[in-house]
Amino acid sequence: MGQQPGYPGQQQQQQQQYTGSPFPQHQSQSPYGPPSDQPASPYGAPPNQPSSPYGAPPNQTPSPYGAPPNQQAQNQQWGPPQQQWGPPQQQWQQPPQQQVFTPPVPQHSKPQSPNAPPVPQNRPISNPPPPQNIPPPHAEKVYWKPSFDASTPVSQNFRHEQGDHGWGNEEKQNYTDNPANSFHHDNRLIVRALVQDGTYTSARLTSHQTLSRPRGYLTATVLPPCAEGIWPAYWMLPKDPFQWPGDGEVDIFESWNGDCINHSCLHWGHYNGEDHNKHQVVTNHLHDMMHQPHTFGFAWTEEEGIPGWRGRMLWYIDGRPVMKANIPAGTRRLEEFRILINVAMGGTVCAGMLPREGYYDLVVSDLKMCEEPTGGWGEFEKAWGSTPEGKPM
Numbered sequence: 001m002g003q004q005p006g007y008p009g010q011q012q013q014q015q016q017q018y019t020g021s022p023f024p025q026h027q028s029q030s031p032y033g034p035p036s037d038q039p040a041s042p043y044g045a046p047p048n049q050p051s052s053p054y055g056a057p058p059n060q061t062p063s064p065y066g067a068p069p070n071q072q073a074q075n076q077q078w079g080p081p082q083q084q085w086g087p088p089q090q091q092w093q094q095p096p097q098q099q100v101f102t103p104p105v106p107q108h109s110k111p112q113s114p115n116a117p118p119v120p121q122n123r124p125i126s127n128p129p130p131p132q133n134i135p136p137p138h139a140e141k142v143y144w145k146p147s148f149d150a151s152t153p154v155s156q157n158f159r160h161e162q163g164d165h166g167w168g169n170e171e172k173q174n175y176t177d178n179p180a181n182s183f184h185h186d187n188r189l190i191v192r193a194l195v196q197d198g199t200y201t202s203a204r205l206t207s208h209q210t211l212s213r214p215r216g217y218l219t220a221t222v223l224p225p226c227a228e229g230i231w232p233a234y235w236m237l238p239k240d241p242f243q244w245p246g247d248g249e250v251d252i253f254e255s256w257n258g259d260c261i262n263h264s265c266l267h268w269g270h271y272n273g274e275d276h277n278k279h280q281v282v283t284n285h286l287h288d289m290m291h292q293p294h295t296f297g298f299a300w301t302e303e304e305g306i307p308g309w310r311g312r313m314l315w316y317i318d319g320r321p322v323m324k325a326n327i328p329a330g331t332r333r334l335e336e337f338r339i340l341i342n343v344a345m346g347g348t349v350c351a352g353m354l355p356r357e358g359y360y361d362l363v364v365s366d367l368k369m370c371e372e373p374t375g376g377w378g379e380f381e382k383a384w385g386s387t388p389e390g391k392p393m
Helices: 376-386
Strands: 015-017 142-144 158-161 182-185 188-196 199-202 204-210 215-223 230-238 249-254 261-267 279-285 294-302 311-317 320-326 337-345 358-370
Touching (some): 188 337, 215 230, 215 249, 230 358, 249 294, 261 311, 311 376, 320 376
Parallel strands (some): 015 279
Antiparallel strands (some): 142 358, 158 204, 182 188, 188 199, 188 358, 204 337, 215 294, 215 358, 230 249, 249 261, 261 279, 294 311
16 A cells, blocks of 8 residues: 555566465355344344434345445455354344344434435455454464454544545545544444545544564454455554655555455555665455455564564465565664555546445454464464565566
8 A cells, every 4th residue: 555656657466366265155145134034143233223324225124334225235244154153043043023233333423415325236245254352262472452342442543544635646535533434343343435425535544553573473354345446455654753665665455446456565665767676566366355354464573683684574365475575674673563454545556446436344353463473483484485575566
């Protein structure tokens, strides 16, 4: 997610066909919940649950995230099959007359217009990922994990960067701190891009927490919006003050225009001939990106006292290493890097295309920093020898 316009003149990038971890197949169901003879959603709400802030058309079940009226809802759900994560059926079955849970978007934050925006038709139908904020497995050494509980303000763990100045890429959106653009729902972080009546609003979050250690592993499970003119990203920059691009940028997940391609990137130079080799990227086609979440990880180990040597980095998708790189000389220490999560719209990377009216959700769960990658540092060493380096842009 560069600070400068797209990838001007970039050459064709190395692209690996990768389908991610397989998900067991399960019967497709209506985007508006199970039929009357099936158990209610595990997200079913108790009676008297407030309705969606956008309302729902007659005889239509509201979207879990408050879809606007008179449009087909996107009913976004995620993750592995229910039998892998959910409680026994008799523990969560709800009466048929119960309402579907609605998002925690305050009424005063609704878009103020006579008619709510149409809902884009790009939202997936799948099952939710495992609940967050549960005790990690014994072998998992977590040293930071933010709460995405609805009672926790987004601002407790992130700062909202705001503005509509184009962000170096001629982007269209205005980043706000409005609860309509970023909120917690069902122990997940939702960054929502809204397009309505010619206005484009979204959120750009930057973590208060930095990596803070000379080596470790950052991971998150992501279900992105996939649509023309949409550019979601989960990436890192050094803490303020910093200078781009010399201090470095790490892109863990980013995709644009609904192409279902992830770009694992490292940047530490400008987009010109002199710095052409200061951009490394590996692309992976995730054919089910709009339907299934994927887990994106980043491991780093930074050395000291070795002349001309800084350390190494590995990028992962669903536990599989997909790119490696040496830490470039002159960049900031990785322990000073922070997380950014945002949804941009339009701009040079999207080739000037803009999204249609509606809402576009980037859903993040199980975000955490660990002392070591899965399998430990021994597995990191093994993976290093077989993982490809990023190619210059």
